[in-house]
Amino acid sequence: MKLAYWMYAGPAHIGTLRVASSFKNVHAIMHAPLGDDYFNVMRSMLERERNFTPVTTSVVDRHVLARGSGEKVIDNITRKDREETPDLIVLTPTCTSSILQEDLNNFVEQAQMSSTGDVMLADVNHYRVNELQAADRTLEQIVKFYIEKARKKGDLPEGKTAKPSVNIIGISTLGFHNHHDCTELKRLMADLGIEVNQVIPDGASVHELKNLPKAWFNLVPYREQGILAAQYLEAEFGTPYVDITPMGVVETARCIRKIQQALNAQGANVNYEEYINQQTLYVSEAAWFSRSIDCQNLTGKKAVVFGDSTHAAAMTKILAKEMGIKVVWAGTYCKNDADWFRDEVSEYCDEVIITEDHGLIGDAIARVEPSAIFGTQMERHVGKRLDIPCGVIAAPVHIQNFPIGYKPFLGYEGTNQICDLVYNSFTLGMEDHLLEIFGGHDTKEVITKGISADSDMNWSKEAKATLQQIPGFVRGKVKRNTEKFARDRNISEITLEVFYAAKESVGA
Secondary structure, three states: OOOOOOOOOOEHHHHHHHHHHHOEOEEEEEEEOOOOOOHHHHHHHHOOOOOOOOOEEEEOOHHHHHHOOHHHHHHHHHHHHHHHOOOEEEEEEOHHHHOOOOOHHHHHHHHHHOOOOEEEEOOOOOOOOEHHHHHHHHHHHHHHHHHHHHHHHOOOOOOOOOOOEEEEEEEOOOOOOHHHHHHHHHHHHHHOOOEEEEEEEOOOEHHHHHHHHHOOEEEOOOOOOOHHHHHHHHHHHOOOEEOOOOOOHHHHHHHHHHHHHHHHOOOOOOOOHHHHHHHHHHHOOHHHHHHOHHHHOOOOOEEEEEEOHHHHHHHHHHHHHHOOOEEEEEEEOOHHHHHHHHHHHHHHEEEEEEOOOHHHHHHHHHHHOOOEEEEOHHHHHHHHHHOOOEEEOOOOOOHHHOOOOOOOOOHHHHHHHHHHHHHHHHHOOHHHHHHHHOOOOOOOOOOOOOOOOOOOOEEOHHHHHHHHOOOHHHHHHHHHHHHHHHHHOOOOEEOHHHHHHHHHHOOO
């Protein structure tokens, strides 16, 4: 067993809570010990919302362990139903509470008899799935619950909307730029003459889920959340879904052409080629930027990409296909999506890495010494230690990834944001070099420890001071070369003599 102090994807109950709390007037009750109840704090810190429904924790403590938690859980459900009058209460177990092996379905059935609103159990295996997989499963479960409920009542609408329409599936709280992406997708649909039937789960009412089958197609912008719900709607109602992420000029055009195909198959007779051409030439700056001197100066530079499967795959394609930047390796922590990810990126990078081990990723970055990193907040921290700039393209998220200003990653406006991110990431740090040349205020301490836990290389005060005198844009490489020289010779501390010996060994 390995102690993890960093997780790319959180535990399953976080995914369930993200979906439940994204719906309007849905209340989640988490069956958990104290310590697992950090969701409210995390959401209130990160999301730029004026109000939201908090999650209630039904605490598992020593008294509950002694006599069972059935009475307490049922009481909490009925009390919240009475106080908040939600449309739905979702009972959310955790890994810790699952150890008790209690019949939570029975708790739900008993609570339902005394509740005005609906009550359901989040049916996910908390030992086998992570946050993203649980969110996907919970969304499908809620959609299925209300479709079946309407069907039993004979209240399920028949037929499609008069005009072409879409359901946008997978927009939720705490998602990476989700709200800005959703705004951009709505604009894109309006430009294409497509009405938005529903957006789920963000801001949706569970009572309106019965209207999902009225849409002509479903758009699933993120693979991590929404695929299962879209597949269910396709199986039940024959509604096609488009799961091409419109990120970057090429993939946005491919997504629109797929939408065109789905609509024309249903008799719409639309042609979006002129729209794609106009947007590519005059709205998106990405096509111009790819031919500019700034982008040409980046041609052949090395980059690495790591993140969830959606954003890492899209960013790899943008760098390689649109900007001529060499992607040394691309990776994802979504191990369940490994086959799809490999198929998507293999031809655009030299190596594919599938792992949840942040230490392995840190070492892989140090090994290839890229000019820039495109990854998560964890890779941003790694980049700081190695003096390599990093553009954040995927969750895990930080308050910086919830900007108040408009910053989508999808659609044609998203292509402009990505161009800025790429250019600024590669040129970041040059100002440090200029400050050094002109006697500026560069007071950064040199990191003299390796990235992985296996590194124990120490530097003497004199050697550290000499390293500090080297220009910032090559300092990281000199440091790594010196440490490799010392490690190959079983030298545990880098003194001034070792530093100069390492320098001479490479003919510097």
